[in-house]
Amino acid sequence: MSVQLTPVPLAATPLNGTVVLDSATRIEFVQDAQGAAEFLAEYLRRGTRWPVPATADNKQSSGPVIRFVVSEPVADGSAPNNAMLDAGTTATLFAHEESYQLRVEGTEILVAATTAAGWFWAVQSLRQLLPATLETAVALGEPTAGETPARKKTAAQSMAAVTINAVEILDAPRFAYRGIMLDLARSFLTVPQIKHQLDVMASFKFNVLHLHLSDDQAWRIHINNPAPNPSGLDFEALSRVGGPGAVNTPGWGLSPGIGGFLTQDDYSEIVAYAAGLHIVVVPEIDVPGHVNAALAALPALNPDGVAKAMNTTGEVGYSTLDAQNPLTRVFVQEVFAQLAKITPGPYLHIGGDEAHVTSKEDYLSMVTDFAALGAESKTVIGWNEYAQAQLPEGSVIQFWHGDQTEVLRQINTNGAKLIMSPGAGSYLDQKYVSEDPIGLEWAAMGDWYAYYGWEPVLDGVAESSVLGIEAPLWSETVRGADQANWLIYPRAIAIAELAWSAESQRNAQDFAARLGGLGQRLVNLDVTFHPSPSISWNAQPRDPFANETSANREE
Numbered sequence: 001m002s003v004q005l006t007p008v009p010l011a012a013t014p015l016n017g018t019v020v021l022d023s024a025t026r027i028e029f030v031q032d033a034q035g036a037a038e039f040l041a042e043y044l045r046r047g048t049r050w051p052v053p054a055t056a057d058n059k060q061s062s063g064p065v066i067r068f069v070v071s072e073p074v075a076d077g078s079a080p081n082n083a084m085l086d087a088g089t090t091a092t093l094f095a096h097e098e099s100y101q102l103r104v105e106g107t108e109i110l111v112a113a114t115t116a117a118g119w120f121w122a123v124q125s126l127r128q129l130l131p132a133t134l135e136t137a138v139a140l141g142e143p144t145a146g147e148t149p150a151r152k153k154t155a156a157q158s159m160a161a162v163t164i165n166a167v168e169i170l171d172a173p174r175f176a177y178r179g180i181m182l183d184l185a186r187s188f189l190t191v192p193q194i195k196h197q198l199d200v201m202a203s204f205k206f207n208v209l210h211l212h213l214s215d216d217q218a219w220r221i222h223i224n225n226p227a228p229n230p231s232g233l234d235f236e237a238l239s240r241v242g243g244p245g246a247v248n249t250p251g252w253g254l255s256p257g258i259g260g261f262l263t264q265d266d267y268s269e270i271v272a273y274a275a276g277l278h279i280v281v282v283p284e285i286d287v288p289g290h291v292n293a294a295l296a297a298l299p300a301l302n303p304d305g306v307a308k309a310m311n312t313t314g315e316v317g318y319s320t321l322d323a324q325n326p327l328t329r330v331f332v333q334e335v336f337a338q339l340a341k342i343t344p345g346p347y348l349h350i351g352g353d354e355a356h357v358t359s360k361e362d363y364l365s366m367v368t369d370f371a372a373l374g375a376e377s378k379t380v381i382g383w384n385e386y387a388q389a390q391l392p393e394g395s396v397i398q399f400w401h402g403d404q405t406e407v408l409r410q411i412n413t414n415g416a417k418l419i420m421s422p423g424a425g426s427y428l429d430q431k432y433v434s435e436d437p438i439g440l441e442w443a444a445m446g447d448w449y450a451y452y453g454w455e456p457v458l459d460g461v462a463e464s465s466v467l468g469i470e471a472p473l474w475s476e477t478v479r480g481a482d483q484a485n486w487l488i489y490p491r492a493i494a495i496a497e498l499a500w501s502a503e504s505q506r507n508a509q510d511f512a513a514r515l516g517g518l519g520q521r522l523v524n525l526d527v528t529f530h531p532s533p534s535i536s537w538n539a540q541p542r543d544p545f546a547n548e549t550s551a552n553r554e555e
């Protein structure tokens with residue numbers, strides 16, 4: 001088997017000997033690498049109880065030392081030298097802003113990159129070269145139940161020494177966009193649960209968290225009433241009326257969906273925490289369909305001026321905004337503007353899927369307008385149906401199913417970029433097997449293998465038009481973080497490798513062996529993964545369904 005790293009790196013060359021880290025281990029960093037260096041220092045301190053001083057100097061003194069440096073430029077021949085890569089590959093590799101080099105040899109570990117993200121991903125790789133016991137959480141006697149970021153825990157006792165085999169790793173991602181989507185609308189997750197998810201995602205080099213914040217059943221982000229508020233729309237009713245909603249029909253999930261909403265401060269807290277992990281948050285407000293909760297909160301958006309009743313079934317495709325109502329665009333503009341203002345990332349997701357009761361003419365006119373409104377401050381993303389509309393140049397299309405004609409037209413004539421989220425192969429809400437207690441089955445049931453083995457570049461599309469891959473977790477049947485993690489892991493790890501690793505390095509058998517070795521790490525991170533029977537796991541998770549009563553289970 002190759003080096004024990006997932007996603008598998010572009011190149012890993014075993015070197016002679018080992019590096020021994022102990023309580024004298026220090027970290028030295030160039031200024032730009034401070035964030036990653038301090039992340040690692042804190043990680044080592046908590047996992048080992050060593051002091052691990054981290055300083056911005058470069059004394060070149062003897063080890064054990066972990067040195068964060070700037071990658072040498074390639075052109076002058078002083079390129080990182082690696083037997084597995086020719087000079088051309090090395091040059092391309094090191095032109096990539098997220099690339100890094102990790103050299104473990106003698107008494108030091110060299111962490112080389114040119115960007116904060118590059119150093120940070122190097123640290124995530126280094127984590128996996130260290131013992132799983134450093135992933136401090138449950139194993140050290142402080143169960144978190146998914147409530148607290150696991151890496152905030154501290155080891156019970158000081159560790160003696162850690163030995164790492166000497167190795168050189170050169171790495172860079174295949175795709176720039178590597179995401180997971182959480183559907184907060186059908187069932188809510190709390191801020192600590194979302195932060196925990198971010199911690200785990202970062203360890204597999206995911207760099208996007210897409211939050212599905214509104215749907216028929218609920219509205220999950222507080223919107224303030226603007227002052228002045230000439231439309232008279234009571235935006236604060238969105239979270240007041242729509243916040244408590246969730247999928248709540250027998251047969252959908254083992255227990256009722258969970259309500260709640262994020263204040264704008266909650267949202268900003270998530271965004272800031274994600275930024276510290278080099279993860280960008282993409283907020284989604286789904287329009288013009290999937291809007292029943294908004295129509296329940298704001299009567300004036302309805303053609304007859306009467307508020308819809310909240311609807312907490314799992315049905316889709318029955319609601320629509322009214323293209324003829326002038327308040328529709330006022331509503332969308334205000335919501336987008338407030339969300340854009342608290343979103344430092346470049347993207348705003350405007351939905352656009354399954355508007356089955358919107359006439360084609362109304363759909364095209366609304367989505368064209370909504371995309372233009374979103375594009376005033378961000379690059380818009382929409383589900384692939386929205387490719388029929390007139391989109392601003394360079395918009396992003398998230399492909400989930402159906403006809404590709406309009407998608408290809410937008411890519412080939414309007415500079416659109418693609419995010420691949422095919423139902424079969426990336427949807428994390430689908431069951432593993434039909435007996436599963438939760439999950440849907442409309443797209444395709446399957447385990448990690450089905451998520452590992454597909455080609456993300458569509459026929460007729462250049463690889464450069466594919467931004468990346470996102471795996472969505474829809475939550476009609478998912479209750480809380482443990483059940484979410486059971487559906488997400490290990491399949492999202494397959495997606496992480498598909499999104500990060502070079503096609504030439506991917507191998508299902510090798511992946512399966514590495515995956516089994518991640519079991520203890522996931523357990524220590526308090527991730528209640530699905531113990532896929534085809535994998536020989538080195539540890540088993542606790543039961544994510546333990547809190548469901550047998551009455552619930554029989555439903």
Ligand code: TNX
Nearest residue numbers: 316353354383400429440474
């Ligand atoms: C389709 S995927 C939807 C969601 C559902 C999901 C369930 C997409 C853009 N729309 O509204 O939650 O199927 O798998």
